[in-house]
Amino acid sequence: MPELPEVEYVVRRLREYAADATIRKVYVADARVLRPQTPRLLARRTEGRRVTGYERRAKNILIHLQDGWTLRIHLGMTGHLYWLPLPEKLPPATRAHFDIPGGRLVYEDSRMFGRIHVHQAAELPELFADYGPEPLSDAFTWQSLRAAAQNLRGPVKPFLLDQRRVAGLGNIWAAEALFAAGIDPRRGVATLGDAEWRALHRAIRRVLKRAIAGTFTVTAKASDFPDADLLTMRVYGREGQPCRRCRRAVRRMEQASRSTFFCPNCQR
DNA sequence: CTGCCCCTGTAA
DNA sequence: TTACAGGGGCAG
Numbered sequence: 279m280p281e282l283p284e285v286e287y288v289v290r291r292l293r294e295y296a297a298d299a300t301i302r303k304v305y306v307a308d309a310r311v312l313r314p315q316t317p318r319l320l321a322r323r324t325e326g327r328r329v330t331g332y333e334r335r336a337k338n339i340l341i342h343l344q345d346g347w348t349l350r351i352h353l354g355m356t357g358h359l360y361w362l363p364l365p366e367k368l369p370p371a372t373r374a375h376f377d378i379p380g381g382r383l384v385y386e387d388s389r390m391f392g393r394i395h396v397h398q399a400a401e402l403p404e405l406f407a408d409y410g411p412e413p414l415s416d417a418f419t420w421q422s423l424r425a426a427a428q429n430l431r432g433p434v435k436p437f438l439l440d441q442r443r444v445a446g447l448g449n450i451w452a453a454e455a456l457f458a459a460g461i462d463p464r465r466g467v468a469t470l471g472d473a474e475w476r477a478l479h480r481a482i483r484r485v486l487k488r489a490i491a492g493t494f495t496v497t498a499k500a501s502d503f504p505d506a507d508l509l510t511m512r513v514y515g516r517e518g519q520p521c522r523r524c525r526r527a528v529r530r531m532e533q534a535s536r537s538t539f540f541c542p543n544c545q546r
Numbered sequence: 547c548t549g550c551c552c553c554t555g556t557a558a
Numbered sequence: 559t560t561a562c563a564g565g566g567g568c569a570g
Contacts, residue, residue: 280564280565281564281565284564310552310553337565337566352565352566353565354552354553354565354566355553355554355563355564355565355566356553356554356555356563356564356565357565371554387553387554388553388554388555389552389553389554389555389563389565390552390553390554391552391553391554391565391566392565393565393566430547431547432547432548433547436547436548441566448564448565449563449564449565450564451564505564514564515564534547534548534549535548535549535550536564537562537563537564
């Protein structure tokens with residue numbers, strides 16, 4: 279479930295609840311979430327080290343530690359990462375947890391598409407070398423978006439999901455941004471004009487900012503993130519329901535084996 | 547680019 | 559029982 283806004287939420291919560299934590303001990307209940315690394319390696323690199331900062335890069339959570347180590351946690355489809363105060367019981371889908379003073383950092387993940395890796399901080403630039411700009415940073419402009427599509431063909435929706443073009447857009451907000459920009463997800467990137475690139479760029483930023491603000495308006499359990507608010511979606515998950523703008527039925531189609539929702543009337 | 551794979555849970 | 563799920567890596 280987590281996309282950029284939820285990952286951002288997690289990072290801000292960790293800064294709030296687990297600032298200056300020291301990792302005392304690591305427990306791995308299912309080593310598959312570490313692949314290709316191992317519990318032994320994870321323990322060796324993290325135990326006894328203090329957290330020096332939390333950061334989000336695309337949909338990755340970075341936990342910087344003393345001695346130049348960084349935990350990189352990707353939540354995949356069903357991952358959750360949050361601080362849990364000590365008396366509370368670990369949930370059944372806990373795959374790993376980190377003991378810190380006063381509580382635990384819990385990594386829960388039913389489908390285990392997420393990953394926990396430890397890296398030397400120096401190797402991070404290489405790790406993220408292929409990522410596109412952060413959509414909420416100054417580096418992301420409508421010109422940079424247009425440039426990322428140079429010499430590419432194919433529909434705009436899969437283009438937006440490609441982390442090398444823009445970092446951190448997922449299926450929901452790609453669909454919502456295209457609706458906000460009034461662009462049909464089937465349109466080829468080569469057919470978009472400057473006015474459309476501008477509109478798309480603006481829509482991506484607006485939609486993500488609104489989603490981030492939204493995650494903070496709902497109270498979440500144990501500082502975990504709340505589910506994306508389907509009530510505020512314009513098209514995502516609304517197949518057959520009336521478009522909130524023109525009342526015509528929202529359509530669902532498949533693109534690159536992912537579902538795409540759009541309004542054929544409002545998006546052209 | 548698309549298709550297949552990785553996994554489990556939930557709803558129709 | 560089947561369909562579907564908001565993640566990404568990899569081969570073709």
